[in-house]
Structure formats: C-alpha cells, structure tokens
Amino acid sequence: MLPNLQAYHRPDSLEEALRLIRQPGTVPLGGGTHLLPGRDPSVEAVVDLSGLGLSSIEGKPDRVSVGATVTLQRLVESAELADLTRGWVREVVPLVASRNLRGQATVGGMLARGEADHPLLVLLLALGASLTLWAPERRTVGLESFLAYRRRLLTGGGLITELEIPRPVGTVGLGFAYVGRTPKDWPIVCVASFLRMEEGICQEVRLALGGVAERPLRAARAEQYLLGKAVSVEQAEEAAALAARPLAPPTDFRGSGEYRRAMAEVLVRRALLMAKARVGAG
Ligand SMILES: Cc1cc2nc3c(=O)[nH]c(=O)nc-3n(C[C@H](O)[C@H](O)[C@H](O)COP(=O)(O)OP(=O)(O)OC[C@H]3O[C@@H](n4cnc5c(N)ncnc54)[C@H](O)[C@@H]3O)c2cc1C
Structure with a gap:
C-alpha cells in the first residue's frame, strides 16, 4: 500500500476532482490495481474517481x-x-x-x-x-x-x-496477431490492423504495433505504402518489411530486441492478411 498516504477524497463533481488532483502529492485513483500495490512514497492523497459519473x-x-x-x-x-x-x-x-x-x-x-x-x-x-x-x-x-x-x-x-x-464506416476489416509465452499470456509483440477497402483497393489503413518500443506505435511508412493498393500477399510482405525496418525494440527477459523485430515483421504480414480476409465480414 501507499506508505505516505494521508488523505482519501471521493468528489462528486469534475470541478472538485480537478481542483484536488492539482494539489502536490495528489493523484487520481481508478481501480487501484497498479497504484495501491505500487508503494509510491510521493503519493500523499488519492482522488477516487468513482463518484464522477464516468462509468457508462x-x-x-x-x-x-x-x-x-x-x-x-x-x-x-x-x-x-x-x-x-x-x-x-x-x-x-x-x-x-x-x-x-x-x-x-x-x-x-x-x-x-x-x-x-x-x-x-x-x-x-x-x-x-x-x-x-x-x-x-x-x-x-x-x-x-x-x-x-x-x-x-x-x-x-x-x-x-x-x-x-x-465507428468504422464502409467495407472494413480488422486483424490482430500476437506472440506470447503461451497462447493465453500477455503478448510479447502484438499487431493490430485496420483496412477500409473500396472495389478491392485500400482507401484507409492503420497498423499498430506493441512490444517493439517504449510505447505502442503506428507504422506510418507501411501505411503510406499500402494506400491505393490491393493488399496482396506480396504487398503485405513489403509493408511488413517497411514496418519492421526502423524498429529498435528493447531487450528484456521475455524477448531480445532482435526477436521482437523479427516477430513484428511476421505479425504485420499476418494481421494485414487477416484484416483483408475479413473486409466486409461485419
Ligand atoms: C496481480 C496484478 C497483476 C498486474 N499485472 C499487470 C501487468 O501485467 N501489466 C500492467 O500494465 N499492469 C498490470 N497490473 C496493473 C494494473 O492492473 C493495470 O495497469 C490497470 O490497467 C490499471 O488500472 P486501474 O484502474 O487499476 O489504475 P490505478 O491503479 O487506479 O491507476 C494507475 C495509474 O493511472 C492513474 N490514473 C487512473 N485513472 C486515471 C484517470 N482517469 N486519469 C488520469 N490518470 C489516471 C493513477 O493515478 C495511477 O498513476 C497488475 C495489477 C495486479 C494487481
């Protein structure tokens, strides 16, 4: 628990919550699953957000x-x-x-x-x-x-x-692919892809990667490459290479930087082809 906690607030208005969390040493409290076991000594007061009507x-x-x-x-x-x-x-x-x-x-x-x-x-x-x-x-x-x-x-x-x-508009497909230590584990690397296709041509694309940098990222160059294309297997492979090339992922006990980059390429290809196969599937 928080060793220096002195105050717990549960405001019922946003104005009051904002006023409170601007005080030094005061932080918002959501479910507390990270904050409370974290034992952060700088936290002196928490502002429970559950009375603010933000639960719909x-x-x-x-x-x-x-x-x-x-x-x-x-x-x-x-x-x-x-x-x-x-x-x-x-x-x-x-x-x-x-x-x-x-x-x-x-x-x-x-x-x-x-x-x-x-x-x-x-x-x-x-x-x-x-x-x-x-x-x-x-x-x-x-x-x-x-x-x-x-x-x-x-x-x-x-x-x-x-x-x-x-809400996605038009004929869209979504794909998601990941690797983890087990199929039910927190992913080591994961990729999500969104495609909007019209008459077989990509009009809108978003490719997002996790586990390859200090935060989840979009693959802008690969997205740019895919616009106006049919997203064939070869094009998905090229986009995957473009997405992986600039990455310099960190190494930790779950995977080296090299492994993460190699997986990013495999998973971008997989997620893209999955999204393409699902375009218009509802
Ligand atoms: C057994 C266990 C295992 C866990 N495993 C993982 C794990 O593998 N990976 C992982 O990431 N987390 C893990 N967590 C931590 C936690 O479950 C997640 O990070 C969770 O998403 C935090 O949500 P929360 O509502 O409980 O946040 P809280 O603990 O309430 O807050 C987390 C942080 O967000 C801030 N915050 C909360 N709400 C807001 C808001 N509305 N606006 C601004 N700031 C806000 C808080 O001030 C705090 O700094 C684990 C926790 C437990 C107990």
Missing part, C-alpha cells in the same frame, strides 16, 4: 464513448464494443488481466499507464481512438499523440475522462 459505455451515431471508470470487464461484456471491434475486444482484453483484475482495473488507469505492449491499446490505435483529457483545460487528443506525450500531459493534474472509439 454510450453508443453514438459515429462513435462509442467509454467513461474513464468503466472496468476492463465491462468492455468485454459490451455488445456495442464487440460489434464495433468485430469481436476483438473479447479476445484481446482477457490476454492482459484475469477476471478478478478486469473487474477492478479501469479504462482510465489503463490509458494512464500506457503500457508498451498492451494489446488493447494496440487495438484502439488501429481503430483510430481518441480520448478526452483535462490538462488543464478540456481537450480531445488522438490516442497516438496521447501515448507520445503521456507523461507531460498527465503530470501536475491531468485527468482522463473519456475514451472515444469511432
């Missing part, structure tokens, strides 16, 4: 909005999100957390942690998600930018209130 999943015509205190388990149970993600949310979230942990950990906590190999973050990047953040004023930030500037945005009282996932 709301379907809108062009997107689904997910409140920051929605738990990971509610994402898995949401029919709306299963439909939007073509079922992938139900495959991906259980890879990172057991049922008990999913019932407690929140979307806001997951986003704030910004784990480099988090498969849900990778899927959300491929879906073009954004989030609503108070830092210090309200703003909407694309997930890719948020992950790049996460520490700066959250330091000194940044608060995530909502995740927004756009």
